Structure formats: structure tokens, C-alpha cells
Amino acid sequence: MSQSVEKVEELQQIAKELRRDVIYMVSRAKSGHVGGSLSAAEIVTALYFSEMKLDPAQPKWPDRDRFILSKGHCCPILYAALCRKGYFSREVLDTLRKVHSPLQGHPDMRKTPGLDMSSGSLGNGLSIGLGMALAARANEKNYRVYVLMGDGEQEEGAVWEAAMAASHMKVDNLVGFVDCNKLQLIGRVAEIIDIAPLADKWRAFGWNVVQIDGNDMEAVLDALDKVRKVKGKPSVILADTVKGKGVSFMEDQVQWHSKAPNEEEAARAIKEIMEGEKA
Numbered sequence: 001m002s003q004s005v006e007k008v009e010e011l012q013q014i015a016k017e018l019r020r021d022v023i024y025m026v027s028r029a030k031s032g033h034v035g036g037s038l039s040a041a042e043i044v045t046a047l048y049f050s051e052m053k054l055d056p057a058q059p060k061w062p063d064r065d066r067f068i069l070s071k072g073h074c075c076p077i078l079y080a081a082l083c084r085k086g087y088f089s090r091e092v093l094d095t096l097r098k099v100h101s102p103l104q105g106h107p108d109m110r111k112t113p114g115l116d117m118s119s120g121s122l123g124n125g126l127s128i129g130l131g132m133a134l135a136a137r138a139n140e141k142n143y144r145v146y147v148l149m150g151d152g153e154q155e156e157g158a159v160w161e162a163a164m165a166a167s168h169m170k171v172d173n174l175v176g177f178v179d180c181n182k183l184q185l186i187g188r189v190a191e192i193i194d195i196a197p198l199a200d201k202w203r204a205f206g207w208n209v210v211q212i213d214g215n216d217m218e219a220v221l222d223a224l225d226k227v228r229k230v231k232g233k234p235s236v237i238l239a240d241t242v243k244g245k246g247v248s249f250m251e252d253q254v255q256w257h258s259k260a261p262n263e264e265e266a267a268r269a270i271k272e273i274m275e276g277e278k279a
């Protein structure tokens with residue numbers, strides 16, 4: 001491990017606050033996806049608050065790094081990050097899922113400042129990321145492209161078409177993350193269509209594979225450091241996570257995929273997240 005203690009602690013604090021904002025937004029909207037938002041908090045935080053080259057004052061800056069939330073239903077965590085980066089003000093969080101809100105139930109790049117791609121139909125993000133990565137090559141830009149997928153999403157065939165093409169084209173400015181939280185919409189990934197052995201599959205498709213505890217901030221930062229140095233092939237970070245991470249009654253519980261906490265549950269969840277203990 002090679003990160004400074006101060007940096008890791010600062011990012012852990014940001015991840016906590018983003019988790020809090022997810023609960024706040026979804027409970028207020030009375031609908032939205034909490035489980036897969038909470039599992040991805042460290043990944044999204046490390047990308048937006050450490051790794052990615054961005055300028056919130058110029059959301060369309062051509063040299064910015066790109067992020068695609070291929071598991072688009074988990075947009076509450078992304079909206080929380082974009083808000084904290086300064087792309088829009090905190091009052092906007094109150095409008096999640098409302099008609100005409102910039103924060104739709106699934107990401108809409110025409111509406112949300114700072115959003116690089118619309119998503120929600122699973123399986124498409126990696127192909128789009130590959131296109132963006134190839135565009136950087138064609139335009140002689142050195143931006144990098146990050147795509148966050150779900151583990152259930154690995155069941156989509158299009159993921160593997162993109163995987164095959166990316167290694168064939170030796171694209172090394174494309175990084176995939178898989179949020180391996182073991183659950184999808186109505187059950188366990190292993191029981192619906194088992195994706196194991198996932199690392200072997202990605203390796204067989206020609207990718208550099210890094211496996212980490214995806215809820216360990218330092219591990220996420222170390223993985224990003226590692227993949228930045230890999231040349232001539234794309235990298236994927238398989239992140240072992242817990243769905244609903246940070247809230248005891250949501251952790252590893254399939255019903256919290258898309259259930260909105262009521263007022264009392266939200267208060268309990270936020271207390272646990274911010275105090276780091278079961279309320």
C-alpha cells in the first residue's frame with residue numbers, strides 16, 4: 001500500500017458523505033436504487049476526488065477524463081459526486097426523479113451537467129467507453145475512460161463483444177470496474193447466471209485484471225495507480241464489494257436493490273453511515 005494516511009482518510013470521509021446523500025435523495029424521492037449506489041461509493045469517490053482529470057467549470061472540456069456509469073440505475077451515487085464536485089448546487093439533489101429535473105431516475109447526459117453518457121440499459125457502457133477511448137487515440141488526446149459495470153450486468157453478451165474488441169485494438173486508456181456485490185435485481189448473481197470465474201474470463205479476453213476489496217479506499221487507489229502504468233491492453237478492476245455497504249440492515253439484502261427507505265429508516269441509515277456504527 002502506497003497512499004498517504006491523510007489522503008485515504010479524506011476520501012473515506014467524502015465516501016461517507018456521498019453515501020449519506022444517496023440515502024437522503026432516494027428517501028426524499030421515495031424511489032431509487034440504494035444498494036448498488038452504496039456498494040460503489042469508494043470507486044466513485046476515488047475516481048472523482050483523486051483519479052480523474054476534470055474541470056467542473058467546463059463540463060465539456062475536451063481533455064477531461066470520461067466516466068460512464070454503465071449500471072445507470074445506481075446514479076444516486078454519481079449525482080452525489082457530481083454535486084460535491086460543484087457541477088450543480090445541493091438544492092438540485094431534492095429534485096431526484098422529478099419530471100424536468102436534471103437528475104432523472106437513470107442518467108440523461110442532455111440534462112445533468114458533468115455527465116458524459118446516458119445509461120440504464122445494462123450491457124452498453126463498455127462499448128461506448130471503447131468508442132470514447134478510440135476517439136482519444138484518433139484525436140491525439142490523452143484522456144482516460146472509466147466504465148463502471150455491475151456483476152449482474154456481466155451476464156449481458158454485449159459486455160464481451162466490447163471486451164474482445166478492446167483488447168484486439170490494444171486500447172490502454174480504457175479501464176473497466178466491476179462492482180462485484182454478488183446481488184442483482186431479484187437474487188444472487190451466482191444463482192441467476194453464474195459469472196464465475198470472472199477474472200479468468202477477463203484474462204481470456206486479453207485484459208489486465210486487478211482484484212481488490214472494492215470497499216477499501218486504499219485498495220481502490222492502489223489499483224488505479226497500477227492500471228495507469230499498463231500499456232498495450234485494457235484493464236479491469238474486479239471490486240469485491242457489499243451491496244448496501246455502510247447500512248447494517250441494507251447490507252447484502254436483495255430487497256434494498258431498489259427500495260426507498262422511509263423517514264425512520266433513512267434517519268437510522270444516515271446515523272450509521274456518519275457514525276460508522278449500527279444505530
Ligand SMILES: Cc1ncc(C[n+]2csc(CCOP(=O)(O)OP(=O)(O)O)c2C)c(N)n1
Nearest residue numbers: 036073120121122150151152153183184185
Ligand atoms: C438490458 C437491461 N435489462 C434489465 C434491466 C433491469 N435491471 C435494472 S438493475 C438490474 C440488476 C443489475 O444488477 P447488477 O448489474 O449486479 O447491479 P447492482 O447490483 O450494482 O445494482 C436489472 C436486471 C436493465 N436496466 N437493463
Ligand SMILES: [Mg+2]
Nearest residue numbers: 151152183184
Ligand atoms: Mg450486483
